[in-house]
Amino acid sequence: MILDSCTSEMKAEVLLSEPKDSEDAPARKAERQEVSYESLSSKYKLWGNKDVTRQYFKMYSARLERMRPVVEAKAKGKWGSDTTLKRLHELDDETGKCIIVGTLFKRQTLKPSILKEISEEVTLILMQGVICAVLGQEGSGGKFAVEDICFAGLPEPVKHDVVEDDRYVVLISGLELSSSVDSLLSLELLIDYLSGHLGHSEEQAAVASITRVVIAGNSISCAKGEKEKPDKVKLVKELDDILTQIASVCPVDLMPGEFDPANHVMPQQPLHRCMFPKAAVYSSMQSVSNPYECIIGGRVFIGMSGQNVKDIGRCSTIEDPLVALGNLCDWGHLAPTAPDTLVSYPYEGQEPFIIDTCPDVIFAGNQDSFGTTVKDVNGHKVTLVSIPRFSDSGMCVAVNLRNLQCQPICFSVDGNTLTETSSPEAEK
The missing domain is CATH 2.40.50.430 (OB fold (Dihydrolipoamide Acetyltransferase, E2P))
Known part of the structure; x- marks a missing residue:
């Protein structure tokens, strides 16, 4: 996506350099690109209906x-x-x-x-x-x-107007601020990268093509054993600062995760905006549900913070999250193990986890490693994405809305080197 012709050493040197203009180009300001957006997640909202006395x-x-x-x-x-x-x-x-x-x-x-x-x-x-x-x-x-x-499989795809230029959605998960002492530099580099504060004008122009950031859960707490009980109020304030910096330059969608201060049963409701007084000032900051479904630049995204894939692994021999995501396409359902082993709200007369819109991208957050593949569903290509925990990998995933190619961007710190890697699909 960015500086593909350079070696990793050259990329690091340029990315960490003082912003400057190209010798052959006049000074110019990189404008953040915009694409169409529509939320499809209203079916996951409980709207104050919290009757949990029903039978499943x-x-x-x-x-x-x-x-x-x-x-x-x-x-x-x-x-x-x-x-x-x-x-x-x-x-x-x-x-x-x-x-x-x-x-x-x-x-x-x-x-x-x-x-x-x-x-x-x-x-x-x-x-x-x-x-x-x-x-x-x-x-x-x-x-x-x-x-x-x-x-059941997937429903018939609905044709949308897809962007013709390279525009990107960045997927991140597992910031895990309660255990991110060792990844604070990576997190700061990520924020500076998204806000265009790194690199020269060419780099900034390329970053300006990132049209939206989706944070797929577990932003505050993590599953690991914590020696000391974290100060959740302090961590929420730190997350508010992070969201403020991103939302000031780019739309950002925040999904709750398994270990975030949200309701535990699925679907998880959006984290209340009062938790983020600084970021809530920006209309570009949006707290969304888990699962999350939307149309960005003509592409249908459906994703969860990883609980469904994790529970499928517990109830079967499936270990690869991409295999689990592929099976969700075959089954036509996001969370088949709910409410039996995946705790869910006891709906009556409705079932929001049924996939009723054919997706272009299905993602699962908080996985052990990055992975992507394409599943052919009756001629329709669905891109499956496994998003790694950022606190462990220092990695986020950029999805090209034009061709749905996925590229991992790794902010792992080795000495003073910032590395950036590409998936095989992205290099084709």
Whole structure:
């Protein structure tokens, strides 16, 4: 993205140099570029409705009711319109090959599990809470012999006007101010970088193409054991200062995370603006929900601060967050393990975690490492992004809105060297 023709030593030297003009170009001020923006996260807002006395079966019922028509249509398209659809209570000895649509659940480990047998036979990753269709017929002992399985997938993409020039969204997660003593310099470099206070005019002009910054959770606390109880009030004030510096030059969206001072149940509500009196002055500073969904420059972004991917790993053998994100596209659901093992608000008559808008980018924050890949969903390319914890890696991710290429920018400090790396996709 920036200074690609230079070596890492040259980049560091230029990036840390005093701002100056190019010999062949007159002095000029780099203007921050703007792109269109629309929030799609209203469905995650509880709007004061905090009735937690409901039973969770109503949420599962709403999930099945909304996704059943989609899964049935996908199953008919996959296995033929002449294949019979049946409910469990309609099965008998005379029922031939048919389709059943329902919700997957894993049984206790000491009990026989037909899901485990299926997964071992067809090498599928079956996740509890996923709505799917299975093709097969009733066997002996009340078992249903499964031949194939079908998921909802993603809805049809809606065409938006995509930016024609290189414009970037920077994704960051895991600032973890309570444990960032060793990464304070990296954090300061990141802020100076985003605000255009580093490098010469060419560098500043390139940074001006960053149109929005999204902070994907865990900005204050972390999962690590802390020897001393952190002063949360002091840390919130430090985060307010950081947001103020960024929001003064660029729009910034702040998502809550698992260890932030927000509600623990999903979806997490936006952190209140009164926590950030300095940053709240700027209209460019926006506190958003987790999950977060929006359209930036014609590209649909959907992401979470990492709880859904973490819980999927606990309930399966999936270790790679990109594999988990790819499965979310297949399942058509952001958090299938909610509310069983991922604590969720007990919705009634609605299910906000169903993916009802086809995304261009799906991201997960607070991961162990950076990763990106492209998943083809019926000809539509979806970019999957694993955002590493900044406190550990000193890394953020720049997503090019024009072509959806991802580039990690690493502010790791080794002596006096600031390194910047590129993903293989970004170099193509």
